Amino acid sequence: MxxxxxxxxxxxxxxxxxxxxxxxxxxxxxxxxxxxxxxxxxxxxxxxxxxxxxxxxxxxxxxxxxxxxxxxxxxxxxxxxxxxxxxxxxxxxxxxxxxxxxxxxxxxxxxxxxxxxxxxVVAYGTSHVALDYRARLKAGEWLVVTGAGGGVGLTAVEIGHLMGARVIALAGDDEKLAVARSKGAEFTVNYKHEDVRDRVKEITEGAGANVVYDAVGGDIFRACFRAMAPEGRMMIIGFASGDVPQVPANHLLVKNIELIGFYWGAYKEFKHQVLLDSATDLFRWYAEGKIKxxxxxxxxxxxxxxxxxxxxxxxxxxxxxxxx
The missing domain is CATH 3.90.180.10 (Medium-chain alcohol dehydrogenases, catalytic domain)
Incomplete structure (x- = not known):
């Protein structure tokens, strides 16, 4: 072969x-x-x-x-x-x-x-387990997705919308943001031309993001971290920018923020049932035409x-x- x-x-x-x-x-x-x-x-x-x-x-x-x-x-x-x-x-x-x-x-x-x-499985599984199982995303909450035009980010937009969240998609390309809107993003931010912190605060009318799903890292992570709501959950998915940000631990205390690391593949080793349960939901949603x-x-x-x-x-x- x-x-x-x-x-x-x-x-x-x-x-x-x-x-x-x-x-x-x-x-x-x-x-x-x-x-x-x-x-x-x-x-x-x-x-x-x-x-x-x-x-x-x-x-x-x-x-x-x-x-x-x-x-x-x-x-x-x-x-x-x-x-x-x-x-x-x-x-x-x-x-x-x-x-x-x-x-x-x-x-x-x-x-x-x-x-x-x-x-x-990998892209949808990552976003579903991260948002549902780890971040405990609720209907009506503000969800910010970075790298929203990528393979994983786009599924986070789609699943977040399906779960009833109000999704703000971030990317550095207007065409990718258009795709994110087609998958359910209510608002989009081009971080090459707009200030992320200010726009998220403006969109949420000062409330901030309840959940941030970040696969980029670097300056985008830092900007989103400063735009979080009290008791917000920051999901660390990856570092596509190549810049692994450092977070002063005392900053977590100011708004009671949770910093949550997430590696989907780890569940194959220590909690495989989580992935099986997720896959069951995802394939059902596909069969029903809810995700593609x-x-x-x-x-x-x-x-x-x-x-x-x-x-x-x-x-x-x-x-x-x-x-x-």
Missing amino acids: KAMIVRECGPLENLKLEEVPDPLAEPGKVVIDIKACGVNFADSLMVGGTYQVKPPLPFSPGLEVAGYIAEVGPGVEGWQVGDRVQALTNWGGFAEKVAVPAEVLIRIPENMSFEDAASF PHISKTFPLEQAVEAIRSLKERKSSGKVVVTM
């Missing part, structure tokens, strides 16, 4: 198309004939060797796939060849096939495309480097997908 392989961590150019042996359907596992793989910021970090999960070399990045079951290993029950599935792989998704434990499989709704399925991934670009497997670069350099809105 063909796969994009990293033999030495470093720049994205180290990711190259190779011919490698097909995976085996070992006991308890199935082999998926991959049709689409979602691209995530973690893929670029994994290629560079800076992600918290470090696969053994050589490896293929790609952590969320969708396709058909091609083989079923011994001891697997409830699944058969030809079933349409989605799976989280940790790595190995930028390939024509991958073997995964049967327990990580999720059956795809009949009305869901493979591209949508491969764009779904915004896929701005698709790339063939051999152009996976360009796909990752498009995401890393913020040249895309919503999700980027590699197709086989």
Whole structure:
């Protein structure tokens, strides 16, 4: 089979198309004939060797796939060849096939495309678990989403709106903000041209943000932190700006602010049921037509480097997908 392989961590150019042996359907596992793989910021970090999960070399990045079951290993029950599935792989998704434990499989709704399925679980799961389980977002609260045009930020806008929050979307591009409005943002702020703190205060009539969902960090984090309401919850999702902000602990006391770190992948290790419960809700919402991934670009497997670069350099809105 063909796969994009990293033999030495470093720049994205180290990711190259190779011919490698097909995976085996070992006991308890199935082999998926991959049709689409979602691209995530973690893929670029994994290629560079800076992600918290470090696969053994050589490896293929790609952590969320969708396709058909091609083989079923011994001891697997409830699944058969030809079933349409989605799976989280940790790595190995930028390939024509991958073997995964049967327990990580999720059956795809009949009305869901493979591209949508491969764009779904990580981005929507991150926002849903963060906003519902960790931030305890309530209907009517003010929710500020930074990086609102990105793959994860856009799902936070959509889910926040679905949960009844009043969403303020922040981005540095008017086209991305237009997409955020189409997903339910009530207000938008272009932080390249507007003062974030002043605009959030103005929009909320001085009340401030009840929840901030920040995947950017840096100066945007600092501005949002200064625009929070009493008992506000600040969600730290990531640092797309490359600037990890430092927060003086005494500032948390002034308004009784909660600072909440969130890494969705950690729940796979210590509280997997949280992810399963979330996935059940999300796939139901999709089947009901309440949510749908915004896929701005698709790339063939051999152009996976360009796909990752498009995401890393913020040249895309919503999700980027590699197709086989």
